[in-house]
């Protein structure tokens with residue numbers, strides 16, 4: 001089976017070496033500072049995965065992710081169509097703690113679970129989904145909307161099966177990947193998510209994998225998938241390639257504080273390690289827009305975008 005993990009695992013473990021090699025072979029940009037609380041707090045950064053605590057440099061590039069979505073600057077594009085998701089729950093195979101997040105992996109050897117429409121011209125195959133979250137409910141999402149942070153963010157990762165034959169090929173190419181992002185807010189318990197939450201204690205440690213089947217990720221999408229922002233960006237984990245068409249849902253989904261607490265009970269570390277480290281703050285700091293345009297499928301001035309007022313964080 002082709003999985004993101006097969007690419008990420010060796011790359012993540014060698015990130016420091018990779019960055020050094022990258023620095024020698026290409027121009028590098030000093031790490032871009034971000035004035036979001038979660039990005040600038042030395043405490044939060046010190047609690048993040050060691051992957052982001054290496055050299056103070058990141059690969060250069062002008063299409064990096066995540067970004068802050070400025071609602072007023074997003075451009076309404078009437079050509080943007082509704083998304084068409086067609087997921088077969090039987091392609092769901094396993095959950096894996098990769099030491100940075102947990103991946104719910106799907107069989108992507110056929111076009112059984114696909115994404116079409118929206119900003120996409122081609123058909124994209126679902127290969128995995130995962131989340132990013134904070135140690136508290138005050139931060140955790142990678143993208144933000146008008147600098148508003150959410151406690152967590154879901155990423156459904158798809159690759160272009162019209163143009164490429166393997167994920168590993170698509171991940172390096174323009175128009176190779178399409179990732180749906182969904183913000184999670186703390187509120188009522190999410191019934192669809194609970195089956196997944198119940199399975200997480202079995203993969204508490206890094207590198208543990210358990211069978212996980214018949215999960216339809218459509219239950220994790222908001223009721224309105226017609227309204228979204230889209231832009232060209234990158235993976236937010238190594239290899240950070242600029243191959244991603246991002247589709248960020250305007251509407252968030254609610255999960256309970258207890259459900260997020262189970263996410264936070266996972267560990268970055270393996271069972272053999274002496275010091276165990278909680279899996280929290282597994283997000284990348286924000287990147288510059290560098291002149292890119294964020295398009296919206298809806299008119300921001302006619303429909304209300306998420307505002308800070310409707311967010312009552314539960315701590």
Ligand SMILES: [Zn+2]
Nearest residue numbers: 130132155236
């Ligand atoms: Zn992600």
